[in-house]
Amino acid sequence: MAGSGHDVTMTPSLDTADPEEVLLLAADAARLVLESGGETYRAEETAAAFASALGGAEAECFATPTGLVLSFTGMDGRVRSIVRRISKRAMNLERIVRIDELVRRLGSGSADFAAAAESLDQIERLPPRHLALSLLGAAATTGFFTLLFGGAWNDALVSALVGILVSRIGPRLARKTLPDFFINLVAGAAATLLCLLALRLGFSTNSNATVIGVIMILVPGVAVTNAIRDIVAGDLVAGVARGADAFMAAAAISVGAGGAHQLWRLVTGGAA
Amino acid sequence: MSQFLEPLWAGLATLGFSLLFDLRGRDLPLAALGAALGWAVSAPLAAASGSQAVGFFAASCVIGIWAELLATLLKRPASVYIVCAIIPLVPGGGMYMTMLEYVRGNTMEAFRVGLATIQAAGAIAAGLAVSSAVSRLLSLRSLARRLSPHRARGAKGQGGRK
Structure with missing residues (x-):
């Protein structure tokens, strides 16, 4: 069955990803979207997509241009939340494109926690144009x-x-x-x-x-x-x-x- | 002559701005082409109707559809193209003129220019909202997906796209 194959690939990420780490990663992704000039709904959806793909039962994000709140219920039923302030905002479409790609990969199950964390780190340290x-x-x-x-x-x-x-x-x-x-x-x-x-x-x-x-x-x-x-x-x-x-x-x-x-x-x- | 030159200038100005926004690769000329299309629609319509807002509304509809098509074909967020292609339309100059008139003490002129600026921004936002809704209604996405060389999967997190 296609469904069982899907479950097998998803299991490692659910086992290894610590809910606190997932929360931090999702908040960082949303922060990066806002810092790169992305829309409010994109930041909120990015955080929710990260959290749900990496093993959250429920995730809710509220973003404004100056900060975001992310609350996240893990598979263990405990609720965690985090606040991120955003101070610098500059349009960077390359980052937006790459975060969007990463969200697609997470949604299709082709990236686990480690891969997502590494990609996000690369996106954050993207060198500026010449x-x-x-x-x-x-x-x-x-x-x-x-x-x-x-x-x-x-x-x-x-x-x-x-x-x-x-x-x-x-x-x-x-x-x-x-x-x-x-x-x-x-x-x-x-x-x-x-x-x-x-x-x-x-x-x-x-x-x-x-x-x-x-x-x-x-x-x-x-x-x-x-x-x-x-x-x-x-x-x-x-x-x-x-x-x-x-x-x-x-x-x-x-x-x-x-x-x-x-x-x-x-x-x-x-x-x- | 100017009806051919003006879209060219608009496209090239957008190309420059896209470099500042760190857009890369083949997206650069595509965004510039969107801006040129938008300007080619906006200028004649504004002249014919006597209202700049009508021209801006139509232009941002065209830009929105263009961006949604590209987004589906190339698997990119549509707003990457929208943000760049609307640059010749956006009322940055209007914002500046409003405040400059106010600083100079011409309060009534500042009001007039300021309201026109808000109207222009509103017309663009409305055009983009309409084109996004229309492209979803006509399922432009599924049409483009069928045309697409690599079969795109229904990406997550796009349901709320505006």
Whole structure:
């Protein structure tokens, strides 16, 4: 019978996996999903899928962008739970893809506890992309957005260069554990000042298209959309939290950009 | 000319953003193609209807269906493609303009731009929700699964996909 073969392959994982270890692993998987910019429901379903595939009778997860609670009933009938705080969030789709693959493997019974723990560890320690590729990404994003918003070729070139510089501000300041609000403020101000400078020096002609092109790599447009998607899906707390996060980021960038405009007007005496 | 160039710029900008989001391999051009398709639908519709939200709604429907098809064929989460392909549509610039007008003291203009921004984000979210529901109703997944070279098994944890 196919069913009995299925049972045989499942038995070792049930025997060897300690419920506490399963709980920790499931919570880590959900934390990794949220830290990589995954949706709320994906984090919750990942935790539940890990827990049930590795020998839990019942698992329930409640996730928000800043933390998650996972409660888990083992085969012994005892209830265990864990809280994880999430402080850093950065979009990393490669991690999301690999965690999704791992969940599929667990669901089909082709991965046991040891294999899942090892894969998850590998996913967590996934090396970042080569710096040159990130710089190319920043340049392409800002340059082509400037073209899309009606800029000319020289505007696109300016915004690509400014985009490369601005894209490095975040990681550089984040290393000094500065708050996100301050990082966004500095990045918004730097983007605006550099674009105004290029306009003044005659390298670019359309300052609006140039600034907005650069700002596009800073602003949380995807976060706003995901916040509304969370709310539509019924994850009300997570959606409101994501919306607040996006709102604060946009506020910081705009305060930086607005301040830079004022400063520029003071320095140049009202020109441009 | 611009109706051919604009989708190209949108696709290439998405390609850049996908690199920043650490998307890899063949998913990169596929996400960029989705963004170009979305923009090609959105711009003419917005011009014809006089409402940006209508264009964004239709574009995110197209992107959603495209992503669901790819997700089933390539066994990837659909949102990997969605997150990248909606980038030209998402109202990041609107968020920025809203706050900038407010910082400059133009409160009424900030309200106007702010409401348009929320409307745009809502239209995109609605389009994605509709395309996800429609693709489930039409069992796009089972159709794509039949087309698929490697027979996908009904993956766990996907029942609640939005």
